[in-house]
Amino acid sequence: MNEDELILMIGGPQGSGLETTAQILTSSLAYSGYGVISDREYYSNITGRHSYIHMNVSPHRIPLDLTYPVKLLGAMDAETIFTHFNDLDKGGFVIYDRSVRGRKLDSIVSMPPITKSRIREVLEKLGIGRDAGSLIDYLVENRGITGVELDFRSFLKDISNKFGIVSTQATRYTSSILVGALAGLIDIERDAIEYGLRRRFGSREKLIKHNIYLIDKVSRQVSEEYGTPMKLPPSKLNVGELLVASGNDIIAMAKVVAGLRFQSYYPITPAADESFFLETYNNFGDKGSILVIQTEDEIAAINSAIGAALAGARSATATSGPGFSLMVEGFGWAGINEVPVVITYYQRGGPATGLPTRGAQSDLMYSLFASHGEFARIVLTSGDHIEAFYDAIEAFNLAEKYQVPVIHLLDKFLANSIVTMEIPDLSSVKIDRGEIVDGGPGYKRFDLSKTISPRAFIGSSAVMWYTGSEHDEYGHTNEDPVFTARMYEKRMEKLDIMDKEIPLDLRIRYYGEKNPDYLLVGWGFVKNTCLKAIDNLKRKGLKGGYLHLRMFMPFPVKYVEEILEDMDISRVIAVEHDYMVQSALAISLFTGIRIRNSIVKYNGRPIYVHELTEAIEKVLSGEDNRVVLTYGA
Amino acid sequence: MNEDELILMIGGPQGSGLETTAQILTSSLAYSGYGVISDREYYSNITGRHSYIHMNVSPHRIPLDLTYPVKLLGAMDAETIFTHFNDLDKGGFVIYDRSVRGRKLDSIVSMPPITKSRIREVLEKLGIGRDAGSLIDYLVENRGITGVELDFRSFLKDISNKFGIVSTQATRYTSSILVGALAGLIDIERDAIEYGLRRRFGSREKLIKHNIYLIDKVSRQVSEEYGTPMKLPPSKLNVGELLVASGNDIIAMAKVVAGLRFQSYYPITPAADESFFLETYNNFGDKGSILVIQTEDEIAAINSAIGAALAGARSATATSGPGFSLMVEGFGWAGINEVPVVITYYQRGGPATGLPTRGAQSDLMYSLFASHGEFARIVLTSGDHIEAFYDAIEAFNLAEKYQVPVIHLLDKFLANSIVTMEIPDLSSVKIDRGEIVDGGPGYKRFDLSKTISPRAFIGSSAVMWYTGSEHDEYGHTNEDPVFTARMYEKRMEKLDIMDKEIPLDLRIRYYGEKNPDYLLVGWGFVKNTCLKAIDNLKRKGLKGGYLHLRMFMPFPVKYVEEILEDMDISRVIAVEHDYMVQSALAISLFTGIRIRNSIVKYNGRPIYVHELTEAIEKVLSGEDNRVVLTYGA
Amino acid sequence: MARNPSTYRSGLWIDWCPGCGNFGIITAVYKAFSELDLDPSKTVVVGGIGCSGKTPHFINVNGVHSLHGRAIPFATGIKLANPELTVVVNGGDGDILGIGMGHFIALGRRNVDITVIMHDNGVYGLTKGQAAPTLKRGIKTKALSKPNIQDAINPIAIALSAGYTFVARGYSLNIDHLKELIKQAISHKGASFIDVLQPCVVYNNIYTREFYSERIYVLDEVGDWDPEVKSERVDEMMQKIDQAWRRSLEWGDKIPIGIFYKNPNYSTFEERLSMEVPTYLEKPPAKQVITTSEGRPIFTGDVFREFFSKYIIRTKNNRR
Amino acid sequence: MARNPSTYRSGLWIDWCPGCGNFGIITAVYKAFSELDLDPSKTVVVGGIGCSGKTPHFINVNGVHSLHGRAIPFATGIKLANPELTVVVNGGDGDILGIGMGHFIALGRRNVDITVIMHDNGVYGLTKGQAAPTLKRGIKTKALSKPNIQDAINPIAIALSAGYTFVARGYSLNIDHLKELIKQAISHKGASFIDVLQPCVVYNNIYTREFYSERIYVLDEVGDWDPEVKSERVDEMMQKIDQAWRRSLEWGDKIPIGIFYKNPNYSTFEERLSMEVPTYLEKPPAKQVITTSEGRPIFTGDVFREFFSKYIIRTKNNRR
Numbered sequence A, B: 001m002n003e004d005e006l007i008l009m010i011g012g013p014q015g016s017g018l019e020t021t022a023q024i025l026t027s028s029l030a031y032s033g034y035g036v037i038s039d040r041e042y043y044s045n046i047t048g049r050h051s052y053i054h055m056n057v058s059p060h061r062i063p064l065d066l067t068y069p070v071k072l073l074g075a076m077d078a079e080t081i082f083t084h085f086n087d088l089d090k091g092g093f094v095i096y097d098r099s100v101r102g103r104k105l106d107s108i109v110s111m112p113p114i115t116k117s118r119i120r121e122v123l124e125k126l127g128i129g130r131d132a133g134s135l136i137d138y139l140v141e142n143r144g145i146t147g148v149e150l151d152f153r154s155f156l157k158d159i160s161n162k163f164g165i166v167s168t169q170a171t172r173y174t175s176s177i178l179v180g181a182l183a184g185l186i187d188i189e190r191d192a193i194e195y196g197l198r199r200r201f202g203s204r205e206k207l208i209k210h211n212i213y214l215i216d217k218v219s220r221q222v223s224e225e226y227g228t229p230m231k232l233p234p235s236k237l238n239v240g241e242l243l244v245a246s247g248n249d250i251i252a253m254a255k256v257v258a259g260l261r262f263q264s265y266y267p268i269t270p271a272a273d274e275s276f277f278l279e280t281y282n283n284f285g286d287k288g289s290i291l292v293i294q295t296e297d298e299i300a301a302i303n304s305a306i307g308a309a310l311a312g313a314r315s316a317t318a319t320s321g322p323g324f325s326l327m328v329e330g331f332g333w334a335g336i337n338e339v340p341v342v343i344t345y346y347q348r349g350g351p352a353t354g355l356p357t358r359g360a361q362s363d364l365m366y367s368l369f370a371s372h373g374e375f376a377r378i379v380l381t382s383g384d385h386i387e388a389f390y391d392a393i394e395a396f397n398l399a400e401k402y403q404v405p406v407i408h409l410l411d412k413f414l415a416n417s418i419v420t421m422e423i424p425d426l427s428s429v430k431i432d433r434g435e436i437v438d439g440g441p442g443y444k445r446f447d448l449s450k451t452i453s454p455r456a457f458i459g460s461s462a463v464m465w466y467t468g469s470e471h472d473e474y475g476h477t478n479e480d481p482v483f484t485a486r487m488y489e490k491r492m493e494k495l496d497i498m499d500k501e502i503p504l505d506l507r508i509r510y511y512g513e514k515n516p517d518y519l520l521v522g523w524g525f526v527k528n529t530c531l532k533a534i535d536n537l538k539r540k541g542l543k544g545g546y547l548h549l550r551m552f553m554p555f556p557v558k559y560v561e562e563i564l565e566d567m568d569i570s571r572v573i574a575v576e577h578d579y580m581v582q583s584a585l586a587i588s589l590f591t592g593i594r595i596r597n598s599i600v601k602y603n604g605r606p607i608y609v610h611e612l613t614e615a616i617e618k619v620l621s622g623e624d625n626r627v628v629l630t631y632g633a
Numbered sequence C, D: 001m002a003r004n005p006s007t008y009r010s011g012l013w014i015d016w017c018p019g020c021g022n023f024g025i026i027t028a029v030y031k032a033f034s035e036l037d038l039d040p041s042k043t044v045v046v047g048g049i050g051c052s053g054k055t056p057h058f059i060n061v062n063g064v065h066s067l068h069g070r071a072i073p074f075a076t077g078i079k080l081a082n083p084e085l086t087v088v089v090n091g092g093d094g095d096i097l098g099i100g101m102g103h104f105i106a107l108g109r110r111n112v113d114i115t116v117i118m119h120d121n122g123v124y125g126l127t128k129g130q131a132a133p134t135l136k137r138g139i140k141t142k143a144l145s146k147p148n149i150q151d152a153i154n155p156i157a158i159a160l161s162a163g164y165t166f167v168a169r170g171y172s173l174n175i176d177h178l179k180e181l182i183k184q185a186i187s188h189k190g191a192s193f194i195d196v197l198q199p200c201v202v203y204n205n206i207y208t209r210e211f212y213s214e215r216i217y218v219l220d221e222v223g224d225w226d227p228e229v230k231s232e233r234v235d236e237m238m239q240k241i242d243q244a245w246r247r248s249l250e251w252g253d254k255i256p257i258g259i260f261y262k263n264p265n266y267s268t269f270e271e272r273l274s275m276e277v278p279t280y281l282e283k284p285p286a287k288q289v290i291t292t293s294e295g296r297p298i299f300t301g302d303v304f305r306e307f308f309s310k311y312i313i314r315t316k317n318n319r320r
């Protein structure tokens, strides 16, 4: 699509160093000034199941979208080839170890039978034998693909001999063979590789030395034989510094900036890495510290976070669906007690354990109405790492300003993809803690003279009460028929106040020209994929717009109504990672406007630009009003 | 309103025998052939806080609605008089102990300060002193009310002497003094009273004897002095038998009929009485038995119920909001595993602990989307005890037929109100367990060749697997991008199948004439209140319709669209016990039609016919499009 | 003829890390099931969530891969609905003693005839190595950014306090010993618990194979060790619990494995239920017919009237 | 001059049933707070849900009436965010040892300096008398349709297994003794637990005032009873835990009250946190200033760059 961008993939078993490889590559490429996004797809498994890294490298922009086909496929094993051969573009390259040629599909135990039988069918249809060698030959002969066959063993033997490494240890270097081959084909410079290695391995000089030696060697051999067919043009990106971070990382950084002081969590994919980051970066010396605590379960996580918030700390917890499902009772307690607590909620495939390491956007409606009873809340979502950074800070400001619990709704796609980005501009970031008072004698925590009562912390000079029951102004239980309604109204009216006060820009954004030929509606991680698809279609003469929903509660009703009422609704398409098209449901719920076209994906894999582009055309042509995307492995 | 119906109230402190009194009165009146509804309002407290019974007694119908003003107020204490004096109708009677006259408002410790100050204001405005005596005098002088002043102590002394009861024990009979007075004013016959006592006290002959003696005595004294001014006309109801049951009772009975065999629960208001009923009535000898188990929490309740369902038992749990909030994770597990399990969900005031002993309808949207991820579910609601009975049975049939978890969404109003009703007709009740097979070798629990795969129980001849993760046909974890989507679709498509197959009558009902002047839309306990209000307005020449929503998932989209599209939407009013008007949100969500008028109540008290009637007129007059009701104590 | 251990393999590829202690556990399970000749269709393995929680998929008996921490409630529902089934729980230390602690205690209090096999690796394996409740304080395993700050739970002591009537510890690499424990636990009437020490080769670099091999000793080999309560006397029971409890405190140079406590004379929940409803065991919830051949309820109008007569009032009119 | 006990009354009407054992507990609390002269604004009482859970409203210190079973997590968050506060939990037996069991154990493992006062009435008071986890098996209190079918939990034994460093039992009608226990528990550094026997006059017709008055004896009055660990020696600690554990088994003709176990030499969670972050106690989460006077973050661009430098790459172009 963008001919100067490079889409590449590395695949292999979990635990074989793929993540490290991705980090090294990303750092090296960033060092060379390229924009990179790197998505990691993996099973719920620690060792052995197939995993892969899917990267988009651009010399002229910071890509935040993913697409197929790939130009380069680095295979650690035969499973990678069987799984991804269809992902390769004409003229592409597949790098593999010569030993895989002999591997038969049926002998790959780590591949689930169901997947195997699916691939078997494809091979049969194409008349390809069931061994990786036949498949590679087919690719070379029929698809214009070049096979870069390497002898992994001899490389490993070489460093084993050279550095006196025992051979079982040497296999750890396998992934560097792929890095070397890629470096050769792409022509990543040696200093860039070295830089990438240093970032990853710090002062472990030996490791760096061995790796450089190996990468160098492979790289030279490969470019001698194949040239540098994938050589990237020099970067046109004019950035001197790049932040390289996953979604988990960037949110954690934002929380540090926001002044988070208490984070409780219970480990869960894909949220736990955020807390791990915070555990590592929790001590700022004289600038303060964050208490990060692993609790006994998610119930304790939310309730201790609430406790900390009552005492006056900026407080949060991070989780995903199963964890949130245990938090809903506490969430409601925060609601009735007007507690500013932030829940960073990374969606993954559901229901129940669902697809624990795969992405989804299927918890939207749940977030809007989770917990029994009614109370004001904020549900804020972010479209990419950059938005997520600022939103994560704003989540705390809004929580404290309006004294409501905030759900920051993200997803696995964001959590686990690593991107390069410009360093956030902190000069415009504000910390707004709302109206905080010291309390003093006679303090009324829920003073009805204001909808948002001045907040004193437990530990101030005041004495105050909180209860999960309906209460009076002091926080004492109250069942009086008149006053219960008044306190109820006080809480609910915040929704109106927030609706009036919170800047629209934080809640919704429109991208594209005026009067578009068609309009995509989406939220969260689909944002940049939509923008890229619109960009692609523009070249075909189709003028597209993208309505990016960011805050679902309070929902920007008027703005959405205005935009949608201006559009021919048959040219509006909701794009989402779920089945029910929940954003369209939300729009219908709040505005009564029903979007009837949708492009959805619910197999746990991200939406790719190429399939979205196609699907948009299909919908616009009237062929179908619902397209279910399925691409990916 | 219905001049021949009698609205009465008895009030007093919790723990003083009000419930017993209500049972005796209801039985006695039912024995005399009257239709009765008796609502109990109480604090979250065991002893001492104000509680009252509000009854509607009809000689010509079985009332299922409540209204004010009351004609008779029986007061156990001064608090009752302070709390309810405004509820009394002109020409009404207030029965009280002479000692209460001297009680001052300020001295009533059990009354919350907030309530006290509210009442103080009212008294001041009316120029009434702060003692009960002045208030009673005011009622007599200005409101045409008769005070029936009795000397409780002398009555108690009398039976104390007569039967040799120690005086501390004699106070237990206080409530019978009120029964006696009421019996006198209403002219309940002696055999009816005796019948009521016998039902309540069984073979405790002494107790019965003492009570009869006392009631008789009081009754005679009262009617000698006041006549029988509230004498009810003889019943025109032609029923030979009446079932007298609370909502909790009737659901439990229905579950017995339905073949429930496993009920797990964790105690919670207002659900626990259902399980207590089942514990008492769990052994049918050769007809079987129900295992009722009190678990360590609600998480264990839902998950053990699911376990029992997997083994083949009809299985359920009963709870309210806080409990359900702990069940959502398990609920999702049932969803992804297509487990037929029924959750009987009694709504109460929220959020969190909220108003634990008061009613609400604020968990509707939550029920529709509870738990992360997407899956087919049924959310079924019932408008009164009669509906609830049949629905409770149908819940199991639907759960098993479609292999989905079912939420039977009820509320505290239903749970705790005791009504007379005709004995359910069991001749048309069916038990449909869906397609059950023995399994056998190679059994696929999630056979994709059918949307609803034949179900074998664990323990049959088959071996099967279940997992909360996405799975293959055998129930083994599966992350294949193609097959995950297929299994996802299988589950979601059930929504369409159910939508097609489940009879409309179970999902929605229209009451009233064609082309009404206005339409009320409601669900659950508001049903009969709406019908009565419509009836009232009919006399004023207004033709009303009532659209009774019963099943919210799958939602009867077409039917609702047809009805509402036929109506002038400005003449449609949603009636509900919440703030956000969630049924209107649900309608907007599913149909895009936005109902803009609403009459809501969210102070935990039921909607009364008199206030609803007024509010409807207000809305129809265009004066207001949202009326918040607040009546009640 | 007993079924072969291999008949209990589900045939699925087992995706635990090479060298993981879980392989020893599942091998012992296969063997134990085989020697007990369990009927696969009458046996249920309930897993929690974690590496350990996947166990049910690898065994060719009914398998329920439940929710994190909730294996015990699922198992309880299954067992009580159909007590004829043999029900085994496999869960992680995080699963059973962390998030699932409340249920673990509840099972002990009930003494339902269920066997709990806890995969005790000291870490949260599947979420990449956080501290589990059995990891001692001050220990910093690989994936931790700092040494563990919480005290460890003593699984044996907690199980004894909770009321389990069979409490043992096994070691995943001592497969035959573990197999015997599993057999005994399953054969035991009542709630049984086996704490299985299980090296996690990826995340637990402290409680390794080497660590254990130097420390472990077998209780049965201690001269006068007798964990079994022989009478129904409370004092004997207390004495045996007490000795087990003291033994459970050993963790250092010497780590005991074997049976700590066993009381075959204690009433099970199922027996208690039978006292209430005598037909319970013969006609448990899952095995009752609840519909007539015409698909109608067993409760006909007449039965209903009789059973709920307390709630039915024949009105005066009717009586006259 | 110490504050008067009555200053700790919130002035709200206490809506427990007349004669309820809870009155004794709250009286002891008022007295203990008074004698410790606790500053109301620096003291927090966290309640669960139940009759007992209402306690915070009746006391004139900060009060948090939390969720059923969750008082401990709330308390933990409050205490760790501001360790200067005195934090006391009041919860029911259902609340703390039923639904809240997991948190109860977790607090013991952490040894956070929180005092847990458990209102042990054997029933679920506020939901009308179902069996609580401390009700013995076979007992049929008033509101039960059948005798209790689950074994009781031994609160003392469980607390000891969990790691509480102060474990005691009081009796709600022995107010002065209880007051002393509460004072000691609050003064104790670490997680303290008091199991308070509390007659529920409405629903528990078995564990009544009469029942207890015949059985209760005071441990301190037993000649050589010494519950306190004096050294940091593990064997002494074990010996004291063991003696406490044995004593906890007494329940019949004689029921001990008093301190079962006390270990003042054990590190608290707060101390452990201070080892990690030396500024923790002085600048805990709640007491840090997180914003500049202009309402900006303390992390300016430069600080950010430096702190997260590992994540920042200066590109080649930039370097040249």
Ligand SMILES: Cc1ncc(C[n+]2csc(CCOP(=O)(O)OP(=O)(O)O)c2C)c(N)n1
Binding pocket: A266, A267, A268, A269, A298, A322, A323, A326, A353, C048, C049, C050, C051, C052, C053, C067, C068, C091, C092, C093, C094, C095, C096, C119, C121, C123, C124, C125, C126, C127, C132
């Ligand atoms: C409610 C919930 N919280 C968190 C998780 C994430 N999770 C998956 S496995 C696991 C812990 C695994 O540890 P353990 O139970 O010790 O099992 P192991 O993997 O070590 O065998 C967690 C926390 C989850 N699935 N559900």
Ligand SMILES: Cc1ncc(C[n+]2csc(CCOP(=O)(O)OP(=O)(O)O)c2C)c(N)n1
Binding pocket: B266, B267, B268, B269, B298, B322, B323, B326, B353, D048, D049, D050, D051, D052, D053, D067, D068, D091, D092, D093, D094, D095, D096, D119, D121, D123, D124, D125, D126, D127, D132
């Ligand atoms: C999640 C949840 N489940 C159930 C309840 C209902 N509930 C209120 S109080 C209570 C139990 C009270 O028993 P206990 O903790 O022993 O306190 P007590 O009333 O005896 O002091 C329960 C189950 C609730 N509030 N929340």
Ligand code: SF4
Binding pocket: A046, A047, C015, C016, C017, C019, C020, C021, C022, C051, C052, C121, C125, C126, C199, C200, C201, C202, C203
């Ligand atoms: S992570 Fe540890 S426990 Fe999990 S499979 Fe690997 S070695 Fe075993």
Ligand code: SF4
Binding pocket: B046, B047, D015, D016, D017, D019, D020, D021, D022, D051, D052, D121, D125, D126, D199, D200, D201, D202, D203
């Ligand atoms: S119900 Fe029992 S515990 Fe609750 S207040 Fe009354 S006597 Fe006390």
Ligand SMILES: [Mg+2]
Binding pocket: C050, C092, C093, C094, C119, C120, C121, C122, C123, C124, C125, C132
């Ligand atoms: Mg583990």
Ligand SMILES: [Mg+2]
Binding pocket: D050, D092, D093, D094, D119, D120, D121, D122, D123, D124, D125, D132
């Ligand atoms: Mg209790």
